[in-house]
Amino acid sequence: MKIPAAKIYFPEEERKDLLKQVDEILESGQLTLGKYTREFEERFAAYVGTKYAVAVNSGTSALEIPLRALDVKGHSVIVPTNTFFATPASVVHAGGEVIFSDVTENLCIDPESVKENIKKDTKGVIVVHIGGVVPPQIKEIQEICEDHNLFLIEDAAHAHGSTLDGKMAGGFGEAAAFSFYPTKVMTSGEGGMITTDDKKIYERALVFRDQGKAGFFGNVHTEMGYNWRLSEIHAAVGLSQFARLEAFIADRRKIAKIYDEELNERGGGGVTPIKIPPEVKSNYYKYVVMLDEGIEIERAELKRELKEKYEVGLSGEVYELPCHLQPIFKDLYGFTEGVFPVAEDVCKRQVCLPVFATMTEEQAKYVVDSLKEALC
Numbered sequence: 011m012k013i014p015a016a017k018i019y020f021p022e023e024e025r026k027d028l029l030k031q032v033d034e035i036l037e038s039g040q041l042t043l044g045k046y047t048r049e050f051e052e053r054f055a056a057y058v059g060t061k062y063a064v065a066v067n068s069g070t071s072a073l074e075i076p077l078r079a080l081d082v083k084g085h086s087v088i089v090p091t092n093t094f095f096a097t098p099a100s101v102v103h104a105g106g107e108v109i110f111s112d113v114t115e116n117l118c119i120d121p122e123s124v125k126e127n128i129k130k131d132t133k134g135v136i137v138v139h140i141g142g143v144v145p146p147q148i149k150e151i152q153e154i155c156e157d158h159n160l161f162l163i164e165d166a167a168h169a170h171g172s173t174l175d176g177k178m179a180g181g182f183g184e185a186a187a188f189s190f191y192p193t194k195v196m197t198s199g200e201g202g203m204i205t206t207d208d209k210k211i212y213e214r215a216l217v218f219r220d221q222g223k224a225g226f227f228g229n230v231h232t233e234m235g236y237n238w239r240l241s242e243i244h245a246a247v248g249l250s251q252f253a254r255l256e257a258f259i260a261d262r263r264k265i266a267k268i269y270d271e272e273l274n275e276r277g278g279g280g281v282t283p284i285k286i287p288p289e290v291k292s293n294y295y296k297y298v299v300m301l302d303e304g305i306e307i308e309r310a311e312l313k314r315e316l317k318e319k320y321e322v323g324l325s326g327e328v329y330e331l332p333c334h335l336q337p338i339f340k341d342l343y344g345f346t347e348g349v350f351p352v353a354e355d356v357c358k359r360q361v362c363l364p365v366f367a368t369m370t371e372e373q374a375k376y377v378v379d380s381l382k383e384a385l386c
């Protein structure tokens with residue numbers, strides 16, 4: 011049985027509808043910032059439960075724009091080191107300085123580390139919902155932010171439809187950033203979305219997105235904006251996937267449940283899934299397991315063996331290497347190994363099992379059987 015690490019799913023019906031919509035868009039001549047973009051924004055905001063949403067061309071710009079709107083230039087922002095490059099990079103691009111923080115065993119930022127790292131010039135904190143988990147510790151971080159007058163931004167690139175205490179990812183801070191990159195739970199080809207309840211952030215985000223222009227039809231530039239627009243074709247693709255989002259998540263949760271049963275109840279055989287408390291409902295962008303202590307096989311070798319011997323593709327880690335040890339940040343800030351011990355450990359020991367919407371129960375069981383065989 012051949013199992014890919016991930017699989018993008020556009021049902022045939024939807025592909026046909028999309029072709030019609032693309033045709034309509036081309037004929038209308040309105041190729042950017044039109045009715046599809048507006049509808050995508052309205053539906054997404056209603057789904058997340060925020061007052062506003064702004065569609066942009068990537069998850070990375072969905073991070074940078076609120077950072078600019080919150081004036082981080084010349085200030086520092088606390089970011090977990092266990093995240094994708096785009097999280098700290100967006101702070102640098104917005105003119106801020108990154109303060110990396112360690113994480114806890116659930117791979118998300120450690121509130122203690124946040125507290126220790128607040129400096130005089132610190133303006134905010136970014137929490138990343140790693141693998142689709144809105145971490146319960148975000149409540150503690152909200153309090154820290156209130157006490158120290160800091161903003162909170164969610165990097166929700168992994169967390170479309172994930173909840174904590176029944177509340178959707180994207181509504182916990184001043185603003186949130188979603189990504190629609192092809193590997194994410196839903197895609198628009200390329201694209202991103204900012205969600206916020208803050209009218210000022212919303213209004214400035216609209217201006218930043220379109221070259222800092224005060225209005226679509228004017229030629230007066232009031233902000234240091236950029237071309238961060240989403241095209242109408244991408245918005246149509248995004249809307250099509252968005253209509254399927256709840257079904258995609260339900261399918262992923264079914265697979266995760268099989269993994270839970272196979273690994274927790276019948277013994278992990280050398281791996282332990284990270285614990286997700288009952289108040290968290292993950293969208294299972296990733297199903298993360300930790301290699302147990304004493305497991306001799308290296309991750310790279312395990313991946314190779316699963317691929318070659320069993321035709322099972324493991325999904326990309328979140329993350330293979332923490333950001334402070336990535337050459338660009340290591341050199342920029344002079345980090346050495348050992349400064350963020352938990353992040354370094356969880357990055358080394360994690361493995362992500364394949365999860366995709368069209369995966370079958372049989373495939374999921376085959377993944378677990380292959381993994382257990384490869385480990386013994």
Ligand SMILES: *Cc1c(COP(=O)(O)O)cnc(C)c1O
Pocket residue numbers: 068069070071093094096097138165167168189190191201202
């Ligand atoms: C994918 C991702 C981004 C960036 O999104 P793009 O759409 O690729 O620009 C940002 N943060 C995290 C955590 C991501 O996984």
